[in-house]
Amino acid sequence: MTASMTREQGVEWLRQMLRIRRFEERAAELYQLGKIHGFLHLYIGEEAVAAGSIPALTHDDAIVATYREHGHALVRGTSMRSLMAELFGKATGCARGRGGSMHFFDASRRFYGGLAIVGGGLPVAVGLALADKLQGRARVTACYFGDGAVAEGEFHESLNLAALWKLPVLFLCENNLYAMGTALARHQSQPDIAEKARAYAMTAHTVDGMDVLAVEVATRRAVEFVRQGNGPCFLEYRTYRFRAHSMYDAELYRTKDEVNEWKQRDPIAIFEQRLRAARLWNDEDRAQLDASIAAEVEDAVAFAEAGPWEPVDDLPKDVDSRAVGNQQSAISQKLNADR
Amino acid sequence: MNITYREAVRSGLREALQRDPRVFLMGEDVGKYGGTYACSKGLLDEFGPERIRDTPLSESTFVGAGIGAALGGMRPIVEVMTVNFSLLALDQIMNNAATLRHMSGGQFSVPLVVRMATGAGRQVAAQHSHSLEGWYAHIPGITVLTPATVTDARGMLLTALEQPDPVFIFEHAYLYSMEGTLEEGPVPVEISHAAVRRIGKDVSLLTFGGSLWKALAAATQLAQAGIEAEVVDLRVLRPLDRDTLLASVRKTHRAVVIDEAWRTGSFAAEISAVIMEQAFYELDAPVARVCSEEVPIPYPKHLEEAALPSVENIVQAVRRLLG
Numbered sequence: 172m173t174a175s176m177t178r179e180q181g182v183e184w185l186r187q188m189l190r191i192r193r194f195e196e197r198a199a200e201l202y203q204l205g206k207i208h209g210f211l212h213l214y215i216g217e218e219a220v221a222a223g224s225i226p227a228l229t230h231d232d233a234i235v236a237t238y239r240e241h242g243h244a245l246v247r248g249t250s251m252r253s254l255m256a257e258l259f260g261k262a263t264g265c266a267r268g269r270g271g272s273m274h275f276f277d278a279s280r281r282f283y284g285g286l287a288i289v290g291g292g293l294p295v296a297v298g299l300a301l302a303d304k305l306q307g308r309a310r311v312t313a314c315y316f317g318d319g320a321v322a323e324g325e326f327h328e329s330l331n332l333a334a335l336w337k338l339p340v341l342f343l344c345e346n347n348l349y350a351m352g353t354a355l356a357r358h359q360s361q362p363d364i365a366e367k368a369r370a371y372a373m374t375a376h377t378v379d380g381m382d383v384l385a386v387e388v389a390t391r392r393a394v395e396f397v398r399q400g401n402g403p404c405f406l407e408y409r410t411y412r413f414r415a416h417s418m419y420d421a422e423l424y425r426t427k428d429e430v431n432e433w434k435q436r437d438p439i440a441i442f443e444q445r446l447r448a449a450r451l452w453n454d455e456d457r458a459q460l461d462a463s464i465a466a467e468v469e470d471a472v473a474f475a476e477a478g479p480w481e482p483v484d485d486l487p488k489d490v491d492s493r494a495v496g497n498q499q500s501a502i503s504q505k506l507n508a509d510r
Numbered sequence: 511m512n513i514t515y516r517e518a519v520r521s522g523l524r525e526a527l528q529r530d531p532r533v534f535l536m537g538e539d540v541g542k543y544g545g546t547y548a549c550s551k552g553l554l555d556e557f558g559p560e561r562i563r564d565t566p567l568s569e570s571t572f573v574g575a576g577i578g579a580a581l582g583g584m585r586p587i588v589e590v591m592t593v594n595f596s597l598l599a600l601d602q603i604m605n606n607a608a609t610l611r612h613m614s615g616g617q618f619s620v621p622l623v624v625r626m627a628t629g630a631g632r633q634v635a636a637q638h639s640h641s642l643e644g645w646y647a648h649i650p651g652i653t654v655l656t657p658a659t660v661t662d663a664r665g666m667l668l669t670a671l672e673q674p675d676p677v678f679i680f681e682h683a684y685l686y687s688m689e690g691t692l693e694e695g696p697v698p699v700e701i702s703h704a705a706v707r708r709i710g711k712d713v714s715l716l717t718f719g720g721s722l723w724k725a726l727a728a729a730t731q732l733a734q735a736g737i738e739a740e741v742v743d744l745r746v747l748r749p750l751d752r753d754t755l756l757a758s759v760r761k762t763h764r765a766v767v768i769d770e771a772w773r774t775g776s777f778a779a780e781i782s783a784v785i786m787e788q789a790f791y792e793l794d795a796p797v798a799r800v801c802s803e804e805v806p807i808p809y810p811k812h813l814e815e816a817a818l819p820s821v822e823n824i825v826q827a828v829r830r831l832l833g
């Protein structure tokens with residue numbers, strides 16, 4: 172086992188990956204039962220990316236993610252209860268139930284979404300980083316997006332601007348080889364994504380996204396690079412989604428064999444194997460972990476079930492700061508007092 | 511013959527591709543995936559990858575490429591997955607597609623057809639529930655169609671391809687699974703007129719797209735209370751057929767406009783203004799509007815329903831008008 176990992180770290184990564192998987196498996200069941208609606212994009216297969224990369228950030232750093240963000244929010248530390256409640260659409264959810272699966276938010280953890288327009292998060296991340304730079308804060312903004320986003324103009328505009336202005340953005344491409352049903356090689360003339368970042372004079376690396384340790388090592392290094400004021404950095408994680416794009420699709424665009432081959436590289440199974448081989452982990456440890464995660468998931472489901480719906484009268488609340496029903500925030504009270 | 515709206519769109523696409531070798535379809539996941547709403551399922555096998563083209567996620571560029579291909583003599587059908595993502599292509603639409611003919615002194619035309627899904631009602635939250643066809647109807651130089659029936663879903667596409675100028679077709683996502691009867695008649699349907707979908711004498715319900723079915727359901731309920739509502743399907747938002755809607759208002763003397771967009775600056779406001787300008791003295795009551803609440807559309811069902819126009823809202827609006 173590599174020197175850069177303690178047992179404690181390794182167990183924590185495994186725990187986080189399993190929390191994501193169990194949370195999502197349960198969410199998929201609850202979808203079938205009609206408890207969750209709309210779009211539900213599962214991260215299953217890609218867990219090593221969130222589990223390995225997010226611990227490399229500090230509490231002060233920011234995260235901008237996509238509609239496939241359950242794992243990121245969980246690892247960041249938003250409670251499973253409030254995430255499950257959000258999936259149900261309950262007022263106890265992390266966005267008061269208004270966003271659902273695609274729109275997790277948690278201001279206290281600088282988690283800026285949960286944004287569902289492909290490519291739409293990159294300019295926002297550039298702006299967050301600009302604010303930090305202008306105010307002399309040594310914070311990093313981590314921006315997750317898929318391989319599909321690489322085709323959007325906003326990707327290119329954002330990389331260029333961040334590099335030009337040397338902004339502290341960490342661009343994290345979760346390359347799962349497909350944008351819905353369109354394979355990378357069918358939408359990119361240059362399928363080497365890191366190469367594109369280099370074209371903007373940005374430091375870029377390709378990382379095995381099925382290996383949580385590799386993800387952690389590469390991300391920690393990249394975070395340091397950015398924090399030291401060297402400008403943005405780009406990581407491309409090579410990963411794979413095991414499930415359909417959203418809850419259902421006919422998967423006409425890939426073969427069962429291909430999916431099965433990738434499943435041989437299941438990030439959880441592989442990493443657990445390594446812990447066992449290093450004699451850091453055994454059946455009993457696993458049983459204990461399984462039991463505690465199962466309890467956490469069931470507790471989250473019970474919490475979500477028990478939560479109230481937001482009253483319909485609150486619909487206009489927070490459309491803007493003046494909207495009816497808004498409580499006066501500390502800032503607006505102060506402003507009014509000043510006047 | 512009974513078919514779904516989705517099958518109607520597919521049959522229109524197939525016929526268009528068979529009729530004219532210049533026609534091709536491009537957009538995100540129209541090919542191998544079979545279309546986000548399965549409208550183009552099977553067409554890749556039938557017509558091949560030259561004519562059923564999967565594009566990268568580049569709304570601005572593939573809409574712009576559609577404009578270029580149209581300028582170059584092709585008859586492209588561009589599918590923008592949903593109206594929500596068309597915002598990324600707004601520059602191409604507004605500054606190129608809509609202006610080129612006029613700005614070039616009539617030297618160029620852009621025979622482009624752009625289709626997209628629109629509307630809310632499927633619990634997909636604030637970034638995936640927009641109804642922006644009214645915005646598009648603001649733009650001179652383009653035609654805006656809102657097929658609400660299976661006949662229009664198939665026929666309007668074929669008519670659109672016969673136009674020398676850009677045509678935008680908005681398909682309400684809620685309608686794709688709806689079944690309907692294909693009407694007899696010319697297959698490229700006419701696109702100059704609104705259609706009276708139900709005859710009545712007491713009030714005119716003026717609407718389009720997905721809201722048509724709510725208006726018809728409201729009319730059925732009102733009929734049980736002895737109120738005869740006339741339902742007008744505007745069909746074409748630009749150029750608007752004022753005559754048909756004004757004729758209806760002159761007959762019933764009351765109008766309720768139903769529009770899934772937000773009230774402020776909505777297409778419903780435009781319709782209301784048309785009535786004020788041209789039928790003010792015919793009215794027995796002020797024009798009423800049933801629109802969405804002025805909030806981003808929320809995810810949970812009870813809040814989404816509260817935000818969108820409902821059959822009940824329409825019935826109530828009519829009752830208020832009739833006093």
Ligand SMILES: Cc1ncc(C[n+]2csc(CCOP(=O)(O)OP(=O)(O)O)c2C)c(N)n1
Pocket residue numbers: 239287288289290316317318319320321345347349350351416538567569591595598
């Ligand atoms: C601008 C825009 N266009 C289209 C869509 C519809 N859409 C949602 S996810 C997706 C595929 C994105 O693929 P990728 O960026 O690789 O992310 P992944 O889903 O693989 O995580 C598409 C086309 C969208 N949400 N936004």
Ligand SMILES: [Mg+2]
Pocket residue numbers: 317318319345346347348349350351
């Ligand atoms: Mg992808």
